[in-house]
Amino acid sequence: METLQPILAAHPFLSGLESKHLENLAECASLVSFNPGQMVYTEGQTATHFYLIRYGRVALEIHTARRGAITLATVGEGDFLGWSWIVSPHRWHIDARAIDLTRAIAFDFSCVLRHCEADHDLGYEFMKRFAVVLAQSLRFLKLQLVDVYGA
Amino acid sequence: MVPNAPVPRPHPANPAVPMLTQPFQIRRVRQETPDTFTLALQPAWGAAPFCFLPGQFNMLYAFGVGEVPISISGDPANTQTLVHTIRAVGTVTRAIQKLKPGQVLGVRGPFGSHWPVAEAAGHDMVIVVGGLGLAPLRPAIYQILAHRAEYGNFELIVGARTPGDLLYYKELEQWRGRFDFRVHVAVDSAGPEWRNNVGVVTTLIPRARFDPWHTTALVCGPGVMMRFTVQELLQRGIKPENIYVSMERNMQCGIGLCGHCQLGPYFICKDGPVFAFDQIEKWFALREI
Ligand SMILES: Cc1cc2nc3c(=O)[nH]c(=O)nc-3n(C[C@H](O)[C@H](O)[C@H](O)COP(=O)(O)OP(=O)(O)OC[C@H]3O[C@@H](n4cnc5c(N)ncnc54)[C@H](O)[C@@H]3O)c2cc1C
Ligand code: FES
Numbered sequence A: 001m002e003t004l005q006p007i008l009a010a011h012p013f014l015s016g017l018e019s020k021h022l023e024n025l026a027e028c029a030s031l032v033s034f035n036p037g038q039m040v041y042t043e044g045q046t047a048t049h050f051y052l053i054r055y056g057r058v059a060l061e062i063h064t065a066r067r068g069a070i071t072l073a074t075v076g077e078g079d080f081l082g083w084s085w086i087v088s089p090h091r092w093h094i095d096a097r098a099i100d101l102t103r104a105i106a107f108d109f110s111c112v113l114r115h116c117e118a119d120h121d122l123g124y125e126f127m128k129r130f131a132v133v134l135a136q137s138l139r140f141l142k143l144q145l146v147d148v149y150g151a
Numbered sequence B: 001m002v003p004n005a006p007v008p009r010p011h012p013a014n015p016a017v018p019m020l021t022q023p024f025q026i027r028r029v030r031q032e033t034p035d036t037f038t039l040a041l042q043p044a045w046g047a048a049p050f051c052f053l054p055g056q057f058n059m060l061y062a063f064g065v066g067e068v069p070i071s072i073s074g075d076p077a078n079t080q081t082l083v084h085t086i087r088a089v090g091t092v093t094r095a096i097q098k099l100k101p102g103q104v105l106g107v108r109g110p111f112g113s114h115w116p117v118a119e120a121a122g123h124d125m126v127i128v129v130g131g132l133g134l135a136p137l138r139p140a141i142y143q144i145l146a147h148r149a150e151y152g153n154f155e156l157i158v159g160a161r162t163p164g165d166l167l168y169y170k171e172l173e174q175w176r177g178r179f180d181f182r183v184h185v186a187v188d189s190a191g192p193e194w195r196n197n198v199g200v201v202t203t204l205i206p207r208a209r210f211d212p213w214h215t216t217a218l219v220c221g222p223g224v225m226m227r228f229t230v231q232e233l234l235q236r237g238i239k240p241e242n243i244y245v246s247m248e249r250n251m252q253c254g255i256g257l258c259g260h261c262q263l264g265p266y267f268i269c270k271d272g273p274v275f276a277f278d279q280i281e282k283w284f285a286l287r288e289i
Helices: A005-009 A019-026 A109-118 A120-146 B091-097 B131-146 B169-176 B201-207 B223-235 B277-284
Strands: A029-034 A039-041 A049-055 A057-064 A068-076 A095-098 A102-108 B022-033 B036-043 B057-062 B066-071 B082-087 B104-111 B124-130 B154-160 B182-187 B215-220 B243-246 B274-276
Touching (some): A068 A120, A102 A109, A120 B201, B057 B082, B057 B091, B082 B091, B082 B131, B124 B131, B124 B201, B131 B215, B169 B182, B201 B223
Parallel strands (some): B124 B154, B154 B182
Antiparallel strands (some): A057 A068, B022 B036
């Protein structure tokens, strides 16, 4: 039977993960693709999945009545997309729209959480990596607020 | 395979008569962004070819107003035309902005150290620029592209506040179409018509492909941007001695006499403006006095 394990192992977020853990995560994973302009998720929707981007580019947007969609950031190849799944009430707080043809691995978050609960080694490894993603995003966000080119 | 030879430090170049201003005539002016323009200059009296190394600067004199240090942003292989990209921020740069083709300004130089482009042959090259920082690095890009086969991967990472603030837009588009190096562009904010990256320039560094142990990085931009860029590059494993930055301070003489541009033990005009990061790490984050 074909498995997604090699594809998972090739993504920077999961690289170096033990194969039994990759096997667990592969049970929660599926391959998805989005055409340019297609919404990956929309503000207010229930967050059921998070994504590891393999190719392409996705814009994170906030929609305003007066200015329309404002792009806050873009994510691309090798990036993690969607943190809202981790905290209750598990709803997306912004829009994500594919800019280019985008291929990603979608993870059913309740399945991932179940595996993390059942095997705390996997849970710890997963959360360590997730913390890096969060810390990096916060660092970038702070810089964006500073207006580095005007400073 | 090319051995990983240590990259020598750049040396300052001393023009023959450093205090003498030469008249140069403006041949062309191109508006890059609302406040930034590029001048193409030629010696007013058909003087000798102008040779410089990427990263060096000239002191440009607006007659009767004053003199400012401005990096050379043209192709070092073209010794007939001198190119400068200038942002009009104050007295002298605004006076230069008012000059028209055919008018003359004074040029003293070239001064200062250079980007170690020739010295980095055999390495992967990563260039990270923010805003006006592309101007002093454009000569280095020309030189690398002219000797492309001598380098490994070449990644150019460009950041700006908005798409309208990107320098050399057409040239960036042409570079993006080439197969022999990768150009990444990110802006802090943009409308929906922008189909590229949004985010600070440092977000692109994790995506660049290079072998950190055999990579030379050249960085230029505003102080905050350079500090965070260097952190990201170090985090990716590039050695501090292989990361080069260009520093700015107010200048007067441009040749190490007046002390105006001192940074720790260095005079930026003569020991810099290009420094290896390990050389100036201690003074890098110092706030300008
Ligand atoms: C080695 C070196 C290379 C440089 N290369 C370039 C270049 O390629 N293109 C270019 O446009 N500029 C470059 N600069 C900066 C340029 O020299 C200054 O912008 C210029 O001296 C300002 O002079 P002014 O009389 O127009 O402004 P001033 O009247 O002296 O200052 C007006 C306002 O501009 C601000 N200002 C002054 N200097 C700077 C600066 N460096 N950056 C941001 N704000 C400043 C001042 O704080 C003040 O608020 C370089 C500087 C150095 C040291
Ligand atoms: S400008 Fe005079 S010493 Fe540097």
